[in-house]
Amino acid sequence: MTVHFGGFASPFNTPSYLVAAVARRGVKGLTAISTSMGRGVKHRDSQSPWLPPELRPQDFFDVALMAELGQLKKGITTFAVGARHDLIYPFEERLADGSVEVEVLGQGSLAERIRAARAGIAAFYTPVGPGTDVAKGKEVRDFDGIPHVLETALHADFALIRAWKADRYGNLIYRGPRTFNETMAGAARITIAEVDEVVPLGDLKPDQIHTAGVYVQRVVVRPSTPVSDWTTPL
Amino acid sequence: MTVHFGGFASPFNTPSYLVAAVARRGVKGLTAISTSMGRGVKHRDSQSPWLPPELRPQDFFDVALMAELGQLKKGITTFAVGARHDLIYPFEERLADGSVEVEVLGQGSLAERIRAARAGIAAFYTPVGPGTDVAKGKEVRDFDGIPHVLETALHADFALIRAWKADRYGNLIYRGPRTFNETMAGAARITIAEVDEVVPLGDLKPDQIHTAGVYVQRVVVRPSTPVSDWTTPL
């Protein structure tokens, strides 16, 4: 099973509640598509060290939790490891012991491959990648004398994303940069959005909706009291 | 010279002022990219016959004006002619007398080719087109057993679009469906937006801006009194 994990590194745009739900469910053998393979529970406060403790969400879980729990078979990502030598994140540990595979590509190609899945495009030629390891084993073709690499759509079974508000149709708005949350919406068989609030139909205006509800199959409202331990049964 | 003409058939989303400006300037040999090749001045009221005369914009000009004036070399479009036999639009007249060329393709492929130009994608495989005339002379390749046709990015020298409000950075918001106006913004060397109003920087909110100003090189405010005759010098 392949899962898109939305967000970009911040506790405020990571679908933490859904990540914890995947941990609770215990499903194994996942291929996780995520721009970063995360830091895990132990190192999560290193993500935003500037954040005053009282503002630090106690329910912050990222995809590294899946690595910690041995739920991953593979990661498709742009940040596979930490940049520091003194912090070893869970996915890096799993990589080192050979229990997971990894595909590393650039963030633009990752985003475009996911967008292609949403948009029904099978593959595209991007100028980014030729001359680097990313192009190995892929078709390279010149357009206007510039080499381009063929990248294919990246579908998933589920897309787990984080938004701010939803209405009954699944229309979404986001708060702040929309990151991979907007990109992944609709790029999976089932898109699940974790939101702060569901508002009455009509509250979200037609010119202000970021993700149309047709891309969203399920909406989950985050608990008003954060669940700080993923092992707590719900 | 190749020009994207934005909008979709309605006087309310067509960049009429910019179309008239191209007419005034008299530039010839244009390749016009437009979802419809338009109806021209003579037939323009047939576009929205339901519209009460007092609401009908007197400055409605579409790309057919360029055909009337012999400014076009070629049209790349999804609606080359009218559906009715009793209304012959200017581009159709030019087609019939052999003075213009035409490339007709589906609207989704047209939109995606323009989006590819904005997004730096050289070409893409779409499942739409194989088995029809659109695929003739193009590469067809199977992905997951489904034939796809290779379509290339459609760049232009200028993109002429219509929006509602702009700020000093060229950030834009649109009123109603955003049509090809949003799609074409950024898909040309120079994007020019015709707007109703320029508002102070900060009035357009970061989560409500539809087109970022980096895609827009010039903004023109529509005259408060519509200029109903394109031959009127400005």
Place this chain on the structure above:
Amino acid sequence: MSVPSNRNEPERLHPTVMAMVVARDFEDGFVVNLGVGLPLECANAMPPGREILLHSELGLLGFGPVIGDHTKADPYVTMVGNLPVEALPGMVFLSHDESFAMIRGKHLDVCVLGGLQVDVEGNLANTQFEGKPAGNLGGAPDLAYGAKQTVVMMHHTTTDGTPKVVTRCTLPLTAPRCVSRLVTDVGVFDIRGGQIILRECAPGWTPEQIQGITEARLVIPNDIREVRLM
């Protein structure tokens, strides 16, 4: 819009009735695109009690019926065909590229398209009008591919009586093997496995009369019914 009846044939279905027949099969929650021409009639024929999201390719999703009193219309909110429609709560505006990402990416349940010819393989021709120097593809190729189901709604014959339901399309194809349901002014048909199956006949029409104005050979099962509106 209406086809002059042959004196000897029963009355054909009015477009308003055809629209009800098409729309009765839209399920609650369906996302449906209506093509230009006859299919637009469906916008005012939505089955009561069901929420159906109408999609229009210029970047409009979740709109209501065509507005009759045009002085009350917002001219910025129009569907394809440039007709003003009601704004409904939950409506969304899109760009053309996102609108077609939605179509091509198979996020729509049904599209209803007009047709010039439909054949036994479900091929659709609706682009090249007779006597015109070029065709009009519009959004049809993407819709025909992308929607989970493609329904064609058209008159059964041309104004001069030429059959439009044929063994093999002779006009340029809009999209191959895409049509699975056909609603004409004389009946309702399923298309599958290289066959056109007559399901329902317009009031007063016999299967034989329908076959008589159809070039393709129709499959005529035992359980044929009269056209239902619900």
Place this chain on the structure above:
Amino acid sequence: MSVPSNRNEPERLHPTVMAMVVARDFEDGFVVNLGVGLPLECANAMPPGREILLHSELGLLGFGPVIGDHTKADPYVTMVGNLPVEALPGMVFLSHDESFAMIRGKHLDVCVLGGLQVDVEGNLANTQFEGKPAGNLGGAPDLAYGAKQTVVMMHHTTTDGTPKVVTRCTLPLTAPRCVSRLVTDVGVFDIRGGQIILRECAPGWTPEQIQGITEARLVIPNDIREVRLM
């Protein structure tokens, strides 16, 4: 962040100063992306009197400096590196796909990237950290290709003194032939035509001393200056 100086060498430029040197060349109206690591320092070093739109690949455009008093920060408005930044009028939020459409489509003027190695061809390696089982590409490959100019801002040597400005990158490439300007803690360089040209030296540094900690052979023109901040 800082490299321990060899006792015998002049003082190296502080990252804050390097950032000023990079940012002084941003022209009014430029759209600039700052990569993770050292380049983020530039956010707080914008040249006064010029409007520069900062782009961050998670979908943020037109933001201001990093906010020092974190209790006043909006935690939803962060640039890459997850640092809170000031909201400026005209700021725009984007999705990741649109953010990279903007990058790849050549709508950015400059990107500033960190580097592990830069060579005479302008090849950049900044993905594979020593001893790590995999690399980190992030947004760098797209930025290096898409921005009209790619500037690398890095320490001139590793913490153990190994040269990072080399004849040919030995680490996996992030992007080929992309770097045209290099700012290190000892000088400013142009890279073109297979040559690295020394333009400015940090105070106290001679061209010979800089060549001494550089593996690649430097071109040393007559008009070399001391590093300028404006």
